[in-house]
Amino acid sequence: MKVLCGRVIRTILLFSCLLLLLAPLSRAEDTEQIFQDANDAMARGDLPAAITVLKKVPFSKTDDSGAFVRSRMQVARLQFALKDFPAATASTKEVLAVYPDNSEALNFLASVQKEQKPRYVVFWEDCLRFLPNLLKGAVMTITLVFCTMLISPLGGLLIALGRISRFKPFSVLCWFIIWLFRGTPLLLQLFFIYYGLPSLGITFKPFTAAILGLGLNYSAYLGEIIRGGIQSIEHGQMEAAKAIGMSYGQAMRRVIIPQTYKRLMPPIGNEFIALIKDTALVSTIAMVELMRSADQMFNAYFNVTALILAALIYLVFTTFFTFIFEKIEHRAGIYEIR
Amino acid sequence: MKSANQPLLSLKGITKRFGALTAVNGVDLDVCPGEIVVIIGPSGSGKSTLLRSVNFLEEIEEGTITFEGKEVGYVKNKHGRRHLDTPQKICALRSEIGMVFQHFNLFPHMTVLGNVMEGPLTVQKKGQEEARHIALDMLAKVGLSEKRDVYPATLSGGQKQRVAIARALAMRPKLMLFDEPTSALDPELIGEVFDTIRALGKEGMTMIIVTHQMGFAKEMADRVIFMEAGSFVAQGTPEDFFANQMEHDRIQSFLSRIL
Numbered sequence: 001m002k003v004l005c006g007r008v009i010r011t012i013l014l015f016s017c018l019l020l021l022l023a024p025l026s027r028a029e030d031t032e033q034i035f036q037d038a039n040d041a042m043a044r045g046d047l048p049a050a051i052t053v054l055k056k057v058p059f060s061k062t063d064d065s066g067a068f069v070r071s072r073m074q075v076a077r078l079q080f081a082l083k084d085f086p087a088a089t090a091s092t093k094e095v096l097a098v099y100p101d102n103s104e105a106l107n108f109l110a111s112v113q114k115e116q117k118p119r120y121v122v123f124w125e126d127c128l129r130f131l132p133n134l135l136k137g138a139v140m141t142i143t144l145v146f147c148t149m150l151i152s153p154l155g156g157l158l159i160a161l162g163r164i165s166r167f168k169p170f171s172v173l174c175w176f177i178i179w180l181f182r183g184t185p186l187l188l189q190l191f192f193i194y195y196g197l198p199s200l201g202i203t204f205k206p207f208t209a210a211i212l213g214l215g216l217n218y219s220a221y222l223g224e225i226i227r228g229g230i231q232s233i234e235h236g237q238m239e240a241a242k243a244i245g246m247s248y249g250q251a252m253r254r255v256i257i258p259q260t261y262k263r264l265m266p267p268i269g270n271e272f273i274a275l276i277k278d279t280a281l282v283s284t285i286a287m288v289e290l291m292r293s294a295d296q297m298f299n300a301y302f303n304v305t306a307l308i309l310a311a312l313i314y315l316v317f318t319t320f321f322t323f324i325f326e327k328i329e330h331r332a333g334i335y336e337i338r
Numbered sequence: 339m340k341s342a343n344q345p346l347l348s349l350k351g352i353t354k355r356f357g358a359l360t361a362v363n364g365v366d367l368d369v370c371p372g373e374i375v376v377i378i379g380p381s382g383s384g385k386s387t388l389l390r391s392v393n394f395l396e397e398i399e400e401g402t403i404t405f406e407g408k409e410v411g412y413v414k415n416k417h418g419r420r421h422l423d424t425p426q427k428i429c430a431l432r433s434e435i436g437m438v439f440q441h442f443n444l445f446p447h448m449t450v451l452g453n454v455m456e457g458p459l460t461v462q463k464k465g466q467e468e469a470r471h472i473a474l475d476m477l478a479k480v481g482l483s484e485k486r487d488v489y490p491a492t493l494s495g496g497q498k499q500r501v502a503i504a505r506a507l508a509m510r511p512k513l514m515l516f517d518e519p520t521s522a523l524d525p526e527l528i529g530e531v532f533d534t535i536r537a538l539g540k541e542g543m544t545m546i547i548v549t550h551q552m553g554f555a556k557e558m559a560d561r562v563i564f565m566e567a568g569s570f571v572a573q574g575t576p577e578d579f580f581a582n583q584m585e586h587d588r589i590q591s592f593l594s595r596i597l
């Protein structure tokens with residue numbers, strides 16, 4: 001009897017020893033199974049199920065395969081994907097409680113906290129991130145606008161005077177310029193000047209090509225507007241100017257053209273507003289201006305804030321110019337007020 | 339060569355055509371210094387065209403214009419075709435002949451003073467001070483000194499026309515042309531403009547005036563001319579004209595319509 005008892009006890013002891021020995025092994029198998037199940041759940045698209053499964057991975061001091069950290073970080077990422085930021089934070093902190101120096105957990109916590117910020121704070125931070133580049137582009141846009149605004153009224157006036165000139169070659173040339181530059185897309189003109197002319201041996205820097213294209217195009221448009229303005233001035237004005245002995249040039253300069261200012265301000269203002277936006281086209285000939293900068297930022301960060309900011313800057317410009325042109329129009333017509 | 343009875347302006351065979359239409363048909367006219375010639379006639383008879391031809395605002399096809407004893411305004415090119423003289427010459431001539439229009443044609447973007455200064459300043463290239471001085475004199479002459487700093491838009495028709503007269507006078511012209519200076523005015527404003535013209539006449543200004551105001555013609559004119567279909571039909575001193583020429587049917591019917 002005593003002998004039997006002793007054998008049984010020995011057998012039990014042996015089994016339990018074996019079990020103890022085998023225990024870690026079987027647990028490792030369980031963990032792999034858990035990750036496998038989680039992957040299946042994710043493949044099905046059932047993220048909550050994956051989270052529940054992954055949470056089964058227990059904490060173990062002897063665990064050196066990193067399964068616990070791996071599982072909890074995975075949980076945190078899934079919770080993050082589900083936009084449950086407090087839960088994601090909690091899961092990350094579970095890891096940090098055990099391994100305070102884990103860099104993956106620390107980085108992840110930072111980005112979770114950033115996500116938890118109010119939207120306007122994130123927007124503001126994005127603004128600060130994109131603004132320097134966008135403003136650099138905006139400076140180029142404004143430079144292009146100003147240069148074109150200086151060139152095109154002069155070119156336009158010349159073209160207008162040419163159109164009404166009795167000297168045929170001049171008027172035909174001006175008609176041709178208008179016909180050509182109003183009849184083709186600005187984009188095509190820019191391409192031709194920058195990419196096309198080099199094959200004829202004429203090469204321009206991007207900026208020169210941009211100014212040339214915008215300047216010619218807008219001169220053609222303003223030319224027709226200015227011609228209309230000049231011809232809208234009552235014929236008696238030219239006669240009165242001539243009657244006191246003025247030459248054609250003096251009459252134009254002193255009498256006719258000054259009277260067109262008020263009439264020309266609205267349509268020219270319109271053209272210049274269009275110009276601000278048309279400068280975006282020069283981004284296609286290697287110019288980095290506002291549109292191009294915004295595009296670069298958008299592509300680098302895939303962040304729509306860059307585009308919104310660019311739109312706002314364009315709006316600031318167009319609003320400012322609208323306001324200025326209204327003021328000038330009012331000033332130019334001061335003599336009509338009774 | 340200048341003598342007292344040499345005409346200031348002498349037109350010979352002035353002919354102006356607009357396509358098939360002959361607006362002025364071989365007109366002869368001598369205007370002596372200090373003389374006031376009034377031209378009347380129905381609408382479309384070529385009165386404006388004649389005045390504008392004198393000022394080279396119309397280029398005439400035939401005839402000669404002699405101003406101060408010199409034939410002026412037209413030259414022949416090497417093919418023998420005549421055309422207007424150089425712009426410089428034409429401008430110089432125009433600056434010696436003042437013109438006042440029916441619709442004033444003041445420069446709306448300049449003040450009253452600016453309008454009157456413009457000729458001396460831009461055409462005669464006088465200094466700002468001198469031009470201003472001349473302009474103020476002329477404004478005083480037409481009685482509008484106090485309006486010097488306003489824009490024409492604020493003036494009445496009569497005031498506008500007086501400013502237009504001052505603007506022409508500022509160039510110190512030797513001859514003044516008036517093309518229906520009161521036709522665009524309300525009746526009560528006609529008087530002030532004629533007062534101004536009358537004062538000019540008293541100063542000895544030589545003038546050709548186209549008008550429908552017969553009272554003024556009777557009072558002021560040294561000579562009245564009736565024009566019809568591009569030609570002078572009748573002329574004479576006012577007394578003569580209104581007394582004797584009344585026999586002329588056309589003139590009578592014209593006058594009866596006007597008066």
Ligand SMILES: Nc1ncnc2c1ncn2[C@@H]1O[C@H](COP(=O)(O)OP(=O)(O)OP(=O)(O)O)[C@@H](O)[C@H]1O
Nearest residue numbers: 356359360361379380381382383384385386387388
């Ligand atoms: N630029 C022009 N082109 C064509 N025809 C013209 C032109 N100017 C005037 N005419 C014509 O010449 C004729 C004479 O015109 P004008 O203006 O000299 O007449 P007017 O005597 O001044 O008449 P009104 O009393 O109406 O001013 C008219 O038949 C007119 O239609």
Ligand SMILES: [Mg+2]
Nearest residue numbers: 385386387517
């Ligand atoms: Mg007329």
